[in-house]
Amino acid sequence: MIELLPQQLVNGLALGSSYALIALGLTLVFGVLQIPNFPHGELYMLGASFTYVLVGYGVNFWLAVPIASLGVVLVGILLDQVGYRRIDRGGNLSLMIAALAMSTVLQQVATLLWGAEPHTTRTPFTGILRTPYFSIGIYQIVIFAAALLCWLFVWLVLHRSRLGLAIRAMAQNRTAALLMGIELTWVRIATFAIGALIGGIAGSLLGAAFPIYPTMGLNPVLKAFVILVIGGVGNLWGAIVGGFLLGILEILVAGYISSQLQDIGTFAILVVVLIIRPNGLFGRAEVLR
Amino acid sequence: MKRLLATAAIAALLAGGSTVQAEELVLGEIHPITGPASFYGLVMSQTLKMNAEQANAAGGIDIGGKKYQISIDTGDDQAQATKGVAAFRKLLADNVHFVIGPLASAVAPAIKPVIDARPDVLQIIDGSIADGVVNGKNSFRVQADADTYNDAAIDYLKSKGIKSSAILTDRGHQGFRMSEQRMMKSLKNAGVNIAAQEYFQMGDTDFSAQITKLAASQSEALILRGYPGEGALITKQAQQLGYKGQIVWEMGAPPSTVMKNIPATQMDGVVNCIPRMMADYIRLNVPNAIKVADAFHARYGKDAGENAAFSNDAFWILTTAMQKAGGVEPGKVAAVLKDLKVTDVPNLIIQYKPQENGLLFKNGQAHPPSACQIWHGENWASLPGDHLDLTTKN
Structure with a gap:
């Protein structure tokens, strides 16, 4: 069984890269605005669906990905302005209910538009990289690279731009940031836009590997929330490492313990991290005075 | 005002007296209309609705000398047990006594206890292959077992x-x-x-x-x-x-x-x-399969899915049993189903293996043939x- 380890680790990295890609956008919105953005799963679904429609109209896949992702950005901003902004001071429960409601609304709209039946965008690369130790699809390598590039993009925006400075300030202390003259409206629009962009890219790319249907975002977004807890809410590096960690763990549980316990492994690690490091592997404890 | 009411009352009486109103017979169905298994369930639901439309267009189904217009009450189980039970209870609340479905093997065992406790409800399973979901009393299955x-x-x-x-x-x-x-x-x-x-x-x-x-x-x-x-x-x-x-x-x-x-x-x-x-029977030129496939394509503009054959057959088996029972009392219809022969039912697509004495069901289970x-x-x-x-x- 140990001879299968290189292949299982590669399988875990491939699975983890899809988790990381979805978790990245979610952690940004949750970390900055403290909004449990459940419809992030639907933004992911819309990215996949928009790409499917565009490719169906003959648009080249690699052109369809950015167009679809920009479409998702618009939906993301709309989501915030219509669903969250007006109840921002209503408390966490209101935000959570609004998030769940919008998640359902987007699923229903997608069902009306494209039906409930699963569909798939044709994978642009079908090649396989075979080595003596492992095999991996070329497209999985693309998704792996996309996860790292998206992380780099968000990191550059947050750490090398004035907008990023404002977003980080808002994440650290909203009241202080407002007192310093940072405009909340634009920060939240930018945060939602970046989060939705990453969600859209994730959907566009992964929709070419997995079936697309209105409720396809439910399971990934649950996993993404687990990753947030593992990596630390709002921590980009935590989302990436947490995604890979979860992917590898799930594969190792299925590969070496039992495939019937794959999901139990996910939630076991969640409980362990919550006990040992309640703020996540990369999160920092807050001191309230 | 009084004059208006009187005129309306006379008009209503005349309207009532001038035509014989067919009674409505509601058949319930439980299938995954949404969710990942909807590619099976939607077609099954559409097949049932198409059959009902065809029967209604021909003047309804004659049961015991009464014409019945069939309507289909749909329950969407999303192939999930909890949603299936909720959908089934909703059908019961709608006073439905005949149910076709479910498709999903997760759903059929979940609703079985409710079926067993309700002898006034008759079920024909057209999808689930789970063990122990057929009792031969008020639940029957046209789909094969696992x-x-x-x-x-x-x-x-x-x-x-x-x-x-x-x-x-x-x-x-x-x-x-x-x-x-x-x-x-x-x-x-x-x-x-x-x-x-x-x-x-x-x-x-x-x-x-x-x-x-x-x-x-x-x-x-x-x-x-x-x-x-x-x-x-x-x-x-x-x-x-x-x-x-x-x-x-x-x-x-x-x-x-x-x-x-x-x-x-x-x-x-x-x-x-x-x-x-379905596709197998079309490929092997079974006339009823080709007839249903053509009608389905004309009605919905797409091909009938694989499980359309099971839903089609469940509809005709149930309505034939009602005709033979001469009424829509579930107990009597169930009794007829037990004695129904493969050759009794029109419009069947699946070429069921006849049981002893040519019967369609044995302990509630029909036997569709398999192949690779x-x-x-x-x-x-x-x-x-x-x-x-x-x-x-x-």
């Missing part, structure tokens, strides 16, 4: 002289899980070694951990038991991870669904062993030497 699926695959392995097989099963599929031990026994009796056994879940998209283990077992065959969305993804990932053996599916798999999940060329040579389904097909080009094709005996009115 053993029919398993035996078809085992017969194929035997015919090809395959001596070892790995098995990958949808762990949420009650029919396949419940029949697991019997299948293992049958495989051993057939001289087939079980090289490895793994599980997945409907909605999963990554199967690499399981396939890596199965591929390492170097089995001559890999049997996939579940639904075609996952089946296609597993097949694709198995090839990617270098699995070389014969892949054998056990699942109703419309080509349109298969090709949404895997390029057609990667499916070449995959064998599917299942009860014969091989993927070729963009569709399933019959294996050489495949033939079918017509057993029903066609």
Whole structure:
């Protein structure tokens, strides 16, 4: 069984890269605005669906990905302005209910538009990289690279731009940031836009590997929330490492313990991290005075 | 005002007296209309509605000298047990006494206790292959049981002289899980070694951990038991991870669904062993199948899915039993079903194996024949030497 380890680790990295890609956008919105953005799963679904429609109209896949992702950005901003902004001071429960409601609304709209039946965008690369130790699809390598590039993009925006400075300030202390003259409206629009962009890219790319249907975002977004807890809410590096960690763990549980316990492994690690490091592997404890 | 009311009352009386109003008979159905199994359920629901429309257009169904207009009350179970129970209870609340469905093997066992406790409700299962869901009193099944699926695959392995097989099963599929031990026994009796056994879940998209283990077992065959969305993804990932053996599916798999999940060329040579389904009967020129397929295409502008045959048959079996019972009292209709012969029912697509004395059901279970097909080009094709005996009115 140990001879299968290189292949299982590669399988875990491939699975983890899809988790990381979805978790990245979610952690940004949750970390900055403290909004449990459940419809992030639907933004992911819309990215996949928009790409499917565009490719169906003959648009080249690699052109369809950015167009679809920009479409998702618009939906993301709309989501915030219509669903969250007006109840921002209503408390966490209101935000959570609004998030769940919008998640359902987007699923229903997608069902009306494209039906409930699963569909798939044709994978642009079908090649396989075979080595003596492992095999991996070329497209999985693309998704792996996309996860790292998206992380780099968000990191550059947050750490090398004035907008990023404002977003980080808002994440650290909203009241202080407002007192310093940072405009909340634009920060939240930018945060939602970046989060939705990453969600859209994730959907566009992964929709070419997995079936697309209105409720396809439910399971990934649950996993993404687990990753947030593992990596630390709002921590980009935590989302990436947490995604890979979860992917590898799930594969190792299925590969070496039992495939019937794959999901139990996910939630076991969640409980362990919550006990040992309640703020996540990369999160920092807050001191309230 | 009084004059207006009087005029309205007279008009209503005249209208009532001038035409004979057909009574409405509501048939309930439980299928996954949304969710990942909707590609099965939507077509089944549409088939039932089309049959009802056709019957109504012909003046309704004559039961005991009364004409009934059929309407279909749809419950969407999303192939999930909890939603299935809720949908079923909603049908009962709507005062529905006849239910066709469910499709999902997770749903049928969940609603069984409710069915058992309600002798005033009659169910014909057109999809689920779970064990123990048919009681032969007020629940009947036109779909095959899980053993029919398993035996078809085992017969194929035997015919090809395959001596070892790995098995990958949808762990949420009650029919396949419940029949697991019997299948293992049958495989051993057939001289087939079980090289490895793994599980997945409907909605999963990554199967690499399981396939890596199965591929390492170097089995001559890999049997996939579940639904075609996952089946296609597993097949694709198995090839990617270098699995070389014969892949054998056990699942109703419309080509349109298969090709949404895997390029057609990667499916070449995959064998599917299942009860014969709609496309099979069309391919084998069964007249009723062709008639329903044409009508379905004209009505909905698309091809009838694989399970349309089961829903079509459930509709005609139920309405024929009502006609023979001369009423719509569930107990009487159930009594007729027990004595119904394969040749009694018009419009059947599936060529059921007649039971003793030509009966359609034995202990509530009908016996559709099974066969294996091989993927070729963009569709399933019959294996050489495949033939079918017509057993029903066609």
